[in-house]
Amino acid sequence: MLIEQFLTQAICQTVNVLFQIQLTPQDITVQRTNKEFEGEYTLVVFPYVKHSKLPPPETANLIGNTLIKNFNNEILAYNSVKGFLNLVLSHTFLLNVFKTIHSIKNYGYEVENSKNKTIMVEYASPNTNKPLHLGHVRNCLLGYSLAQILKTQGYHIIKASIVNDRGVHICKSMYAWQQLSNGETPQSSGIKGDHLVGKYYVLFNNLYKKEVEELLLKGLTKEEAEKQAPCMLAVNNMLVKWEAKDEEVLTLWKTMNNWVYKGFDETYEKLGVNFDLVEYEHNTYLYGKTVIKEGLNKKVFYKKDNGSVCVDLTPDGLDEKVLLRSNGTSIYITQDIGTAIERFKNHPQLIKLIYTVGNEQDYHFKALFKTLEKLNYTWAKDCYHLSYGMVELPDGKMKSREGTVVDADDLIESMISTAQQTTEELEKTSHFDESEKIQLYKTIAMGALKYFILKVDPKKKMLFDPKESIDLQGHTGPFIQYTFARIQSILSKINSTDTIEFNAIDLHQKEKELIILNHDFKQVLQNAANQYNPAILANYIYEVAKLFNQFYSTCPIIKEHNTQKQNFRIQLIKQTANIIKPAMLCLGIEVPNRM
RNA sequence: GGUUCCGUAGCUCAGCUGGAUAGAGCAACAGCCUUCUAAGCUGUGGGUCAUUGGUUCGAAUCCAAUCGGAAUCACCA
Numbered sequence: 001m002l003i004e005q006f007l008t009q010a011i012c013q014t015v016n017v018l019f020q021i022q023l024t025p026q027d028i029t030v031q032r033t034n035k036e037f038e039g040e041y042t043l044v045v046f047p048y049v050k051h052s053k054l055p056p057p058e059t060a061n062l063i064g065n066t067l068i069k070n071f072n073n074e075i076l077a078y079n080s081v082k083g084f085l086n087l088v089l090s091h092t093f094l095l096n097v098f099k100t101i102h103s104i105k106n107y108g109y110e111v112e113n114s115k116n117k118t119i120m121v122e123y124a125s126p127n128t129n130k131p132l133h134l135g136h137v138r139n140c141l142l143g144y145s146l147a148q149i150l151k152t153q154g155y156h157i158i159k160a161s162i163v164n165d166r167g168v169h170i171c172k173s174m175y176a177w178q179q180l181s182n183g184e185t186p187q188s189s190g191i192k193g194d195h196l197v198g199k200y201y202v203l204f205n206n207l208y209k210k211e212v213e214e215l216l217l218k219g220l221t222k223e224e225a226e227k228q229a230p231c232m233l234a235v236n237n238m239l240v241k242w243e244a245k246d247e248e249v250l251t252l253w254k255t256m257n258n259w260v261y262k263g264f265d266e267t268y269e270k271l272g273v274n275f276d277l278v279e280y281e282h283n284t285y286l287y288g289k290t291v292i293k294e295g296l297n298k299k300v301f302y303k304k305d306n307g308s309v310c311v312d313l314t315p316d317g318l319d320e321k322v323l324l325r326s327n328g329t330s331i332y333i334t335q336d337i338g339t340a341i342e343r344f345k346n347h348p349q350l351i352k353l354i355y356t357v358g359n360e361q362d363y364h365f366k367a368l369f370k371t372l373e374k375l376n377y378t379w380a381k382d383c384y385h386l387s388y389g390m391v392e393l394p395d396g397k398m399k400s401r402e403g404t405v406v407d408a409d410d411l412i413e414s415m416i417s418t419a420q421q422t423t424e425e426l427e428k429t430s431h432f433d434e435s436e437k438i439q440l441y442k443t444i445a446m447g448a449l450k451y452f453i454l455k456v457d458p459k460k461k462m463l464f465d466p467k468e469s470i471d472l473q474g475h476t477g478p479f480i481q482y483t484f485a486r487i488q489s490i491l492s493k494i495n496s497t498d499t500i501e502f503n504a505i506d507l508h509q510k511e512k513e514l515i516i517l518n519h520d521f522k523q524v525l526q527n528a529a530n531q532y533n534p535a536i537l538a539n540y541i542y543e544v545a546k547l548f549n550q551f552y553s554t555c556p557i558i559k560e561h562n563t564q565k566q567n568f569r570i571q572l573i574k575q576t577a578n579i580i581k582p583a584m585l586c587l588g589i590e591v592p593n594r595m
Numbered sequence: 596g597g598u599u600c601c602g603u604a605g606c607u608c609a610g611c612u613g614g615a616u617a618g619a620g621c622a623a624c625a626g627c628c629u630u631c632u633a634a635g636c637u638g639u640g641g642g643u644c645a646u647u648g649g650u651u652c653g654a655a656u657c658c659a660a661u662c663g664g665a666a667u668c669a670c671c672a
Contacts, residue, residue: 034615044614046652056652083652084615127672164672308670317598318668325670332672362599363667389601390665397665426634444634456608460601461665463608473634475608475620482634490631539609539619546619553627553636595634 002097002519004030006074007041007087014066019051030087032516038079039086040516046083056083091507095568098515099500101522102575108522109582110154118349120158121147121386123356124273128260129169130198132267133398134391134406134464135358138453141588142388143356144273145454145534148586153529156349160277162339165257166285171238173197174252175231176204186259192266192409193259202400207231270412272446272588279339285330287338291375292324300374311371321367336368337375344379352382354532359387359459386532389461406466415445418469419478428595443590444478450589451477455538475542477589480580483545484591487577490557494570502568510551514572517544521579525586534587541583548576 008025016023033039045060052059060080067087068075076090101107123143126136147157177184177200186193208231215225226232241249268274292309295301301311301323309324323334344350355365365385372380390397391406398405420441423429429437448470455475456462472478507515520540528536557573560566584591 029612031614036616042615046614049652082615167672169672306670319597322670327670329670331670335672358666359600360666361672364672366599387600392665422634428632428634452607460608463606465607471607471621471634473621476634478634479620482632486632486635493631535609542609542619549635550637552631556631558631594632 002100003041003089003516007043010067010071010074011043011063014063014070015048015051018062018066019048021051033086037081037084037086038077039088040512041087041089043085043087044083045080045085049083059083060085089512091505091512092503094507094512094515095502095505097519098572098575101519102500102571106582107575107578108525109152112151112154113156114154116156116349117351118156118158118347119150119352119354120160120277120343120347120350121150121354121356122160122162123147124161124268124275125164125357126161126264127164127167127169128194128197128257129173129201130400131192131194131263132408133400134408134411135398137271137408137411137449138388138391138462139356139358140268140271140273141450141453142386142458142534143354144271145537145587146354146356146386146532148588149525149529149534149537152525152582152586158277158347159273159275160279160343161275162279162281162284163261164281166242166253166282168235168239169201170197170253170257171235171242172204173201174249174256175235175238176200176207177256178252179207179231186262192263193261194263194267195407195409197256197260197263204231204235267408267412270446271408272590281335284339284342285335287342288334288336289324289330289338291337291341292334295323295375298375311374313367313370316370318363318367318370321371323371333364333368333371337371340368340372340383341377344377350379350382352384353379354384354386356386356388359389361385362387384532386458388458392461392463394463394465394467406464411449411466412445415449415470416441419445419448419472422472423595440592440595443592444472444481444595447477447481447584447589447591448472449477450587451480451538454534454587455542457535458533477584478595480541480545480584481589481591482595483548484577484580484584485593485595486552487548487573487580488593490573491570491577494558497567498571499567500571502564502571505562505565505568508551508555510547510554511569511572514547514551514576517547518572518575518579521583525583528586537583538587541580541587544576544579544583548573 005025007030008028011028011030012023012025015021028043030041030043033042043063045056045063048063049056049059052062054062057080060083064078064080064085064087068078074090074093075087077088079086121143124136124140126132144159147159151157180203181200184196186196189196191199208229211229211231212225215228216222220228238249242253292301295311296303296309301309303309307326307328308322310320310322312320314320321333322331323337325331340353343353357365362385365387369380369383372383392398393404393406395404423441423444429440432440452470453462470476524537524540528534555569557566557569560569581591
């Protein structure tokens with residue numbers, strides 16, 4: 001950022017004078033120089049040949065000559081290859097850049113809430129009829145990480161979850177439990193609450209399937225059978241009773257939901273995610289109805305003959321969307337309209353509302369935002385759907401009915417035991433005490449899992465093979481954690497000061513690269529925040545760790561006897577650690593001091 | 596059928612506001628622990644960037660068409 005700013009200004013000034021044109025620094029872009037050429041930054045001169053009226057190489061030479069003449073403190077030399085002008089930055093300039101970023105506390109960060117603006121990130125938002133699975137894990141990690149990243153840009157962040165705690169799905173679990181459980185509870189069975197409720201959800205589906213088959217044998221059509229299956233009738237009846245606040249049903253509903261919440265909380269804790277605001281749908285699902293009425297009065301919506309209320313989105317390339325059932329009850333989008341309005345009403349500083357939801361709902365959110373726009377809410381444009389791809393298994397999509405879902409708790413457990421096994425094989429922890437070991441296994445396991453998920457672009461689908469455990473080597477979370485631990489180890493063996501007395505030292509290639517990469521951190525954080533994409537940060541921090549490891553194997557510190565040089569290297573790796581740690585925390589990944 | 600998204604090495608992924616000979620990791624092979632942690636470093640092999648056309652000095656990147664995959668088009672959530 002600092003460097004690009006300087007270069008674009010310098011180049012802008014130069015070409016304006018040379019070619020009698022009027023560009024601004026924003027019109028100029030520089031890029032990093034390719035490995036095989038000398039230099040750090042490159043200007044592509046093709047855009048300027050029509051002004052210079054010279055062939056590209058001569059244009060490059062002309063610009064290069066003028067630059068080193070006018071900016072000889074910063075630019076040491078240049079070389080031009082075809083139309084590419086490669087600039088070699090001076091060591092003092094790079095050292096000054098380094099001193100600048102090193103002197104800034106929390107480089108790359110804005111003070112929390114300094115913008116006095118609020119962003120709400122909604123994620124997780126589970127149904128309460130079954131435990132969390134790998135898809136939820138991706139959702140939670142993305143949402144949490146994005147919230148952390150946005151926080152670094154000076155926003156006040158509200159992490160929100162809206163729990164879908166009512167409806168047919170939970171009634172299915174309730175009915176099956178009533179019929180089949182003999183009063184089984186998490187306490188009596190030792191089963192985690194969400195898994196227990198999930199178990200009865202599965203049992204319900206089995207029962208339903210059996211009943212439908214029986215009815216089919218009796219000669220009913222498939223459609224009739226699916227509607228008339230006794231258990232389904234019972235569930236529908238239960239839902240009616242719930243809405244009528246039947247005490248028995250309500251008590252059971254509360255009991256079973258509480259089992260689930262307790263289970264979810266454990267899983268969230270293991271994932272290291274949390275929320276500032278938890279809403280429950282049974283409280284919020286009626287909000288939207290009055291809005292629909294208003295829209296009807298304003299003629300934004302219309303009532304169809306059968307009594308349902310619709311909005312016409314065909315001018316916007318979408319379809320006609322039903323907003324209220326003919327029997328007057330609300331549906332998904334009705335609720336979402338209501339909660340969005342409530343949220344902007346309750347939080348006056350809210351400038352962005354981000355929904356972390358899978359891409360299967362792209363259409364829904366388009367319709368939702370468009371509808372809000374039609375209702376003339378100016379903030380409709382501030383709603384954003386963070387859409388992410390499904391997690392797929394080698395043999396296709398996860399399907400709960402076929403039992404191919406990867407359960408979140410199971411996955412975490414197996415990651416921990418993999419981490420433990422590998423760590424023991426490497427004999428890393430012989431002098432760790434027992435509790436430290438357990439902590440470390442968890443840290444590594446979650447680091448591997450989180451990084452594995454966050455490094456891929458959210459919008460792309462990703463593949464997970466349960467048969468192969470997630471790697472701990474290479475482009476992984478543990479690699480970065482390991483790098484951090486090494487830095488801590490070096491620092492602990494050296495009595496370091498914080499002086500930055502290193503003025504006239506020669507920089508090794510890897511040192512230059514590491515300075516520049518450190519310097520890029522601010523821009524990367526901004527990009528990740530602006531594009532709502534934690535993967536940008538994840539891939540960047542791997543580059544940093546990789547470069548550190550290369551630097552580390554070529555530039556010894558303890559063996560370096562030039563004290564200025566040694567001090568510089570110490571400060572450089574300190575700064576690197578100062579970037580790795582917060583970046584990893586933005587991804588929700590802990591970094592251990594030793595491993 | 597309409598709409599949207601995706602297609603890069605054997606596998607998992609970067610790169611996409613157009614720039615030089617397309618990058619990592621895993622897997623395979625060959626080196627490096629008497630020197631700050633070998634979960635590391637160095638090297639080798641591996642590519643028709645789905646296909647075809649267009650835009651231009653220049654295309655994995657932008658546009659169009661085609662092929663392949665996915666999602667969605669519910670008075671489900």
